[in-house]
């Protein structure tokens with residue numbers, strides 16, 4: 001089997017390394033870290049598709065560059081949910097989720113003040129890849145702790161069956177390699 005997958009996205013082409021997750025599944029790893037051109041292009045393309053929003057909510061770590069860049073280009077505020085509580089969080093709010101690339105359970109945490117920031121606002125949830133939907137679900141649960149409204153959930157890529165979802169928007173589908 002080829003050891004890379006050729007992805008065409010937001011007018012760019014990248015060779016993604018194919019990586020083993022377990023004996024039955026490989027993924028084409030899409031890592032925007034280090035690739036400023038790709039991050040800028042995906043951010044612009046997603047903003048073109050996005051509804052009106054006031055604040056972006058994303059998850060540490062791989063959602064961060066994309067969410068930052070979308071916030072920069074749109075002039076909007078963004079909130080990163082962290083993987084664990086931080087000492088500067090006065091009142092951490094903790095949610096558990098399951099991810100494909102992180103073994104076992106993963107927690108997402110934001111400070112209560114970020115929940116208060118989202119109160120009454122239009123929230124856009126952003127991630128790099130939507131796959132199992134675990135992180136997305138955790139982010140939706142965090143958003144639901146505010147009185148804000150989630151107006152959209154998006155990612156650069158929707159992997160496997162996530163590409164069939166009609167409740168998200170994304171730039172390109174990404175196959176899972178099952179064997």
Ligand SMILES: Nc1ncnc2[nH]cnc12
Pocket residue numbers: 027028029030031062100101129130131159174
């Ligand atoms: N293909 C992929 N690349 C990077 N992160 C992922 N998370 C889930 N699937 C992924």
